[in-house]
Amino acid sequence: MDENVELILEALKELKKELKFSDNCKYNSLEFAKAKTIREIENLLRIFYLEDLEDQSLKFEQYHINYDLFLNYHQLLKTQLEADNLRMIIARYRNNFMDFCRFAWLQVETIINLLIQTNYLYNNDSFQNACDIVKDNIPSDFVKNNFIQTIEKSDVQKIWMQQKVHLCLTIISNNSDKIYQSQQSEERQKLLILLSVYELRNIASHREEGKTIIQRIENIKYNLVKNKVSALYQEKQYQLIKKATHWFISRCNQWIPKQTRK
Numbered sequence: 001m002d003e004n005v006e007l008i009l010e011a012l013k014e015l016k017k018e019l020k021f022s023d024n025c026k027y028n029s030l031e032f033a034k035a036k037t038i039r040e041i042e043n044l045l046r047i048f049y050l051e052d053l054e055d056q057s058l059k060f061e062q063y064h065i066n067y068d069l070f071l072n073y074h075q076l077l078k079t080q081l082e083a084d085n086l087r088m089i090i091a092r093y094r095n096n097f098m099d100f101c102r103f104a105w106l107q108v109e110t111i112i113n114l115l116i117q118t119n120y121l122y123n124n125d126s127f128q129n130a131c132d133i134v135k136d137n138i139p140s141d142f143v144k145n146n147f148i149q150t151i152e153k154s155d156v157q158k159i160w161m162q163q164k165v166h167l168c169l170t171i172i173s174n175n176s177d178k179i180y181q182s183q184q185s186e187e188r189q190k191l192l193i194l195l196s197v198y199e200l201r202n203i204a205s206h207r208e209e210g211k212t213i214i215q216r217i218e219n220i221k222y223n224l225v226k227n228k229v230s231a232l233y234q235e236k237q238y239q240l241i242k243k244a245t246h247w248f249i250s251r252c253n254q255w256i257p258k259q260t261r262k
Contacts, residue, residue, distance in 0.1 A: 034079055040086035063089045063242050065107070070253040073261040077114060081107050081249075088242075097236050098204035098213070104245045105201035108194060112164050113157060114260075115252045119171055120156045122257035130170040134163060137180045165194050172251045193244040196228040 065085045071078040084106040091099035119127045131151050138144040143160070150159050159167065169179050169187050178185045203216050217233060220226035232241065 037079055037083040037086065040083050040090065043086075043090055058093060060089065062239070063092050065242075065246050065249065070249060074114070077110060081110055084110070092238055095236075097233065097238070098200065100238060101197050101200040101232075101241065102204045104241050105197050108197070108245055108248055109161075111249050111252045112161075112168050115168050115171060115255060116156050116159070116164060118257050118260045119255070120154075122259045126175060127171070129175050130167055133170050133175060133177050133180075134166045137166070137177070138163070161198060162195060165191065165198065168248075168252060169194075172255050190244050190247060192224065192228050193232075193240065194248060195225050196232055197241055197244070199225060199229050200233065 063085075065081075067078050067082050067085070071081065084103050088100055088103035088107070091097075091103055116127075119130075128151075131147075135144060135147055138147060143163070147159065147163050150156070166179065169191050170176070173179065173187050176187075179187045179191050182188055199217075199220055203213060213233065214230075217226060217229050220229060231237070
């Protein structure tokens with residue numbers, strides 16, 4: 001192994017020792033997140049120098065999201081997101097598309113929950129307006145009633161994920177309904193990609209005995225999403241997913257209420 005990499009790995013090992021981290025440390029603590037990030041950096045270094053890459057043209061910066069630009073006011077979430085981004089990069093270097101989708105989605109989901117919770121708390125009038133736009137565009141009465149009841153119970157984190165994605169994209173569009181009215185809008189295109197990554201994440205995380213990934217994609221209910229999922233999977237569109245993830249996080253960061261940034 002390259003001498004410089006040996007030195008970096010040793011430095012990371014020493015840094016890990018300095019963390020106030022034990023088996024009793026809560027999984028969502030800052031110390032846990034820091035240790036997780038260090039472990040992923042070690043894994044990434046080993047890939048760079050110990051494993052043969054299928055594609056020697058791959059560059060770290062192609063898939064890296066610089067979280068120094070976002071969430072400096074929330075160090076725990078920032079550290080967790082950095083770790084998940086590194087895991088996404090590791091999956092790319094190993095050419096594991098399904099893991100890549102899983103770790104891309106973990107970053108998206110973290111931001112979704114933060115955006116919804118903080119806007120519910122600090123921008124409630126605007127949040128309720130966004131909910132009305134989403135509600136009016138839910139075609140299924142069953143899904144619509146569930147959405148209404150969840151909002152009325154003030155339990156916003158229990159909103160179903162598809163509606164959470166719609167709600168976030170409505171908020172970051174300044175409560176515009178362009179994701180419903182304009183098929184060619186940037187927000188509409190990103191909505192379709194994000195919903196597709198969510199479906200791929202579900203397929204990657206929950207196996208079904210005797211079914212291939214292609215068969216499970218065929219079982220997706222909505223044809224528009226199913227076709228996009230199929231295209232992403234068949235063509236292994238890593239860069240498209242990374243760009244959509246980066247775009248979404250950047251846009252959401254602009255709509256986190258100022259009260260959260262103290």
